Amino acid sequence: xxxxxxxxxxxxxxxxxxxxxxxxxxxxxxxxxxxxxxxxxxxxxxxxxxxxxxxxxxxxxxxxxxxxxxxxxxxxxxxxxxxxxxxxxxxxxxxxxxxxxxxxxxx
Numbered sequence: 001x002x003x004x005x006x007x008x009x010x011x012x013x014x015x016x017x018x019x020x021x022x023x024x025x026x027x028x029x030x031x032x033x034x035x036x037x038x039x040x041x042x043x044x045x046x047x048x049x050x051x052x053x054x055x056x057x058x059x060x061x062x063x064x065x066x067x068x069x070x071x072x073x074x075x076x077x078x079x080x081x082x083x084x085x086x087x088x089x090x091x092x093x094x095x096x097x098x099x100x101x102x103x104x105x106x107x
Contacts, residue, residue, distance in 0.1 A: 017070070017071045018068070018097070020039040020096075022035050033053040034055060035065065035070070038094035042094060043094075044058070059090070072092050072094050075092075076090060077089050
């Protein structure tokens, strides 16, 4: 039998988690703005990214941040459209690494 890939992905994710440390003065791109927003508010939707930062490709920005080690999850939200129909959107949520994990990296 081969290695369970889902277990490896979880193990790798826990080994690479980063803490967002960007400040508002350091924001120079839409990707930076999304990181700052997640650090400040904890969550972001595509609507917020477009409205606040002009970032129309939030899923791609989130994908790249996750690839770089940030622990960002998506939560499906059901919203009403202007026509009264239900639609599902993603709300992205950032989670700080556990304090013990940060101490293990530093020492």
